[in-house]
Amino acid sequence: MTIDDAAVAALPKVVLHDHLDGGLRPATIVELAAEVGHELPSTDPTELGEWFLRAASSGTLELYLETFDHTVAVMQTEEGLRRVARESVVDLAADGVVYAEQRYAPEQHLSKGLSLQQVVDAVQQGIEEGVAEAAAAGRTIRVGTLVTAMRHADRGDEIAALALANRGRGVVGFDIAGAEDGFPPSRHASAFRALAEAFFPVTIHAGEAAGLESIAEAIHVGHASRIGHGVRIADDIEVVQEGSDAGEEREARLGHLAHWVRDHQVPLELCPTSNVQTGAAPSVADHPITLLKDLGFAVTVNTDNRLQSGTTMTREMTRLVTEAGWTLADLRDATVTAAWNAFIHHDEREQLVEELILPGYVELNSGRHRA
Structure with a gap:
């Protein structure tokens, strides 16, 4: 089956890594x-x-991150935060996203006098307004937030406490973000211990600008349930035989960490376009996401930053189809993997998969959207 742009646009989508x-x-x-x-x-x-x-598109994560000076600057008031959150939800829903996790760092929005809690409250109000606006337009979307601590700062314990204080009020998980190289997860070890003791979900940016050690710390120090990006896990994989049209499967030797990540099906929040921009991958066609998919890793497809990458979930998925040879089944599997690893309860994940995701793929596969 050939998948055209309209078909991909119509698919139900799940995004776990969207700032x-x-x-x-x-x-x-x-x-x-x-x-x-x-x-x-x-x-x-x-x-x-x-x-x-x-x-x-400078080729480095550090320069990529400088663009946020302008976006963060206009997100320093309750009105600004509420508007940005509302519009983000509306835009995601218009792209066919039925479940999203939006992450942000409250500590970056205090320059105009807001408290950390006021930031969280304003974002949550905007998200609820966005969900209602999407519903009025006939679109269904559910959104949880991930409260993020900046890895170069020393507020991990405080931000972890903020996340826990807002558990059940829209916040579904915790993250650390920012310049990765030189700022390992172990800097926030006490915060991760507190979150683990509270049974609170964690995802950690790792394996993008830094390598295998960063991923290992995210798992074993940060107790991460998912890895943000994780593209550098490919450094622990040696391909010994490429697949072929004759049916030969791709074969590879995995190191201990790669085996651990695959054996435990630790979800990787991969962001193809963004990873190419920051130099973490050479191209979408040669992005490790396809190798990881073929080897049985738990891969998910994400946008990272829609503004900076000029992207949407539809564009990310379409690029994987047109540039990396993904099939409808590949898109379905990545979407279902994302849904089953959302930071919501098991019964809610099951409902998401059975009622919103799989029916959309069945409809497409029936032939209503063929090129």
Whole structure:
């Protein structure tokens, strides 16, 4: 079966790795920047969107992260946070996303006097408004938030406590993010212990700018249930035989860490376009996500930052089809894997898969959307 763009757009989607401050509409940035007096590279929304894409395509994570100076600057008030969160949910729902986890770092939104709790409250209000707006447009979406601590700062314990205080009020998990190399998960070991003792889900950015040790610490120090990116796990894999059209399967030798990640089916929140931009992968066609998929790792497809990557879930999935040879079954499996590893309870995951995801793939497979 040939999958066209319209078919991919119609598929139900799950995104586990999507940054709230990386998904703003350019027009919203322009309007909010004018209100707070923040200078932008351009005040034309189209030009600004193009600037973000160019700036984020520098080839390093550090330069990629500099683009957030502009998005975070306009997210310092309750009104700004609420609007950004609402619009993000509406945009995800319009892209066919039925379940999303939005992550953000409350400590980055305090420059105008908000407290950490006020930041969380404003984001949650915006998300609820976005869900309602999407529903009014006939779209179903559920959104949980991941409260993030910046890995170069020393507020891990405080942000972990904030996440736990908002458990059951929209916050479904904890994360650390920011410059990875030189700032390992072990810097926040006490926060991870507290979260583990409270049975609270954790995902950790690892294996993007830093390598195998970062992934190992995320698992064994951070008690991570998922790995944010994790693309560098490929460094622990040696391909000894490529697959062929004659039916020969790809064979590889796995190191101890790669075996652990695969054996325990630790989900990898892979972000193809973003990983190419930061230099973590050479291209979407040669992105390790396809190797990992073929070898049986628990791979999921994600956007990371829709603004900086000029992307959507539809675009990520379409690129995997057109550039890396993915099939409808591959897209389905990655989506189901994401749903089964969402930070919601087992019965809720089951309902998500059985009622929202699989029926959409059955409809497509019936032939209603063929190229």
